[in-house]
Amino acid sequence: MPELPEVEVVRSGLDAAVTGRTLAGVTVLHPRPVRRHPGGPDDFAASLVGRTFAEPRRRGKYLWLPFTDGDALMAHLGMSGQFRLDDPGAPHPPQCRLEFRFTDGGPELRFADQRMFGGLWISRGGAELPAEVAHIARDLFDPELDLATVVAAVRRRRSGIKRVLLNQTVVSGIGNIYADESLWRARLHYDTPADRLSPARVRELLTAARDVMGDALAEGGTSFDALYVNVNGSSGYFERSLSAYGREGLPCPRCGRAIVREPFMNRSSYRCPACQRRPRPPAGAAGR
Ligand SMILES: [Zn+2]
Structure with missing residues (x-):
């Protein structure tokens, strides 16, 4: 998609x-x-x-x-x-x-x-x-988006942060590719519960999502052809700039560890096992 x-x-x-x-x-x-x-x-x-x-x-x-x-x-x-x-x-x-x-x-x-x-x-x-489209939340490029409101909406969710990023009624426009890329940029594991992230951390993640999509958009512009109004939506020309998505076994551009692919919601998640560690259980859960 x-x-x-x-x-x-x-x-x-x-x-x-x-x-x-x-x-x-x-x-x-x-x-x-x-x-x-x-x-x-x-x-x-x-x-x-x-x-x-x-x-x-x-x-x-x-x-x-x-x-x-x-x-x-x-x-x-x-x-x-x-x-x-x-x-x-x-x-x-x-x-x-x-x-x-x-x-x-x-x-x-x-x-x-x-x-x-x-x-x-x-x-x-x-x-x-x-x-x-009325039920779809504003996206990160919408001039009327209020980032503080989105940060608060994300932090009200208990599910893993990637599920929240993919929820088009919280913030729209992000799919599997740009979710994995933003989480890699923000050094977050996809299962980190959204309500355990600080407002600053959520803001950092949303900024990373906006930046990575902005970079992709800039590259989309370069291959633009007057006779070809559109290309279809898979990773396309931005593929060479991806850091985690689709890069199973290839080195993390930041630390060199091999990127891993794990099943996620009938699809896959890609992450660096060193930069994006699985969250520890909350304090108090140990020994239960
Ligand atoms: Zn890494």
Whole structure:
């Protein structure tokens, strides 16, 4: 699943590609990506014609494309959804599912999706904050985020700190990759109970999460191509900059010990066994 930096790369690419442009026609090449639209593919296409895109928005990993009329096109990328900008009449990319044409006759937007876990649908009145996204917490790049409030929300949880980082209703945008990277930067074990961390320590961790995602975003920008609005969300070009995630058996960039991979919530966690030691049981638990 794409995490915040990957979705932000898509969002800013779409901003340059569609903002201010009006749809002349939409072709649904495969019905599955529009399965959430109640009226079916033909109604989906017909309801979009004549609408003008406003600036694409994002909260955490959630992306939407507001229209100037107050509705929004929701875009869930799933595992493999990609937007591309192509010249009109250019051959469709592999697994192209939708084509959006514009009244200005300029480049078309295409949505390709190999595995089709993603999807597009219209959110009525969703331009400012779609109902589908309202329960998602602000992310660490949101100018209206209050970091002290997030620190307090994290410290109210008793579960392991990585579970809390992945909880999109506490702070949004962080998935498995950037959780492991932030924990490595902050030298924390993923099972450390969140309520045992000091406010300063939580602040340090959240700052590390913001920094690592900012670094990833900066690298996403470098491989940006005008014709290629998006890449899919796996580690991609930032992979070479990862310190822990996906690096089982490779040396920790800080201390040289081999990174270990451990099962975590049906997936994996990567950590340095020296820099990120398992927390000791709380005082008083010994001998019980
Ligand atoms: Zn280390």
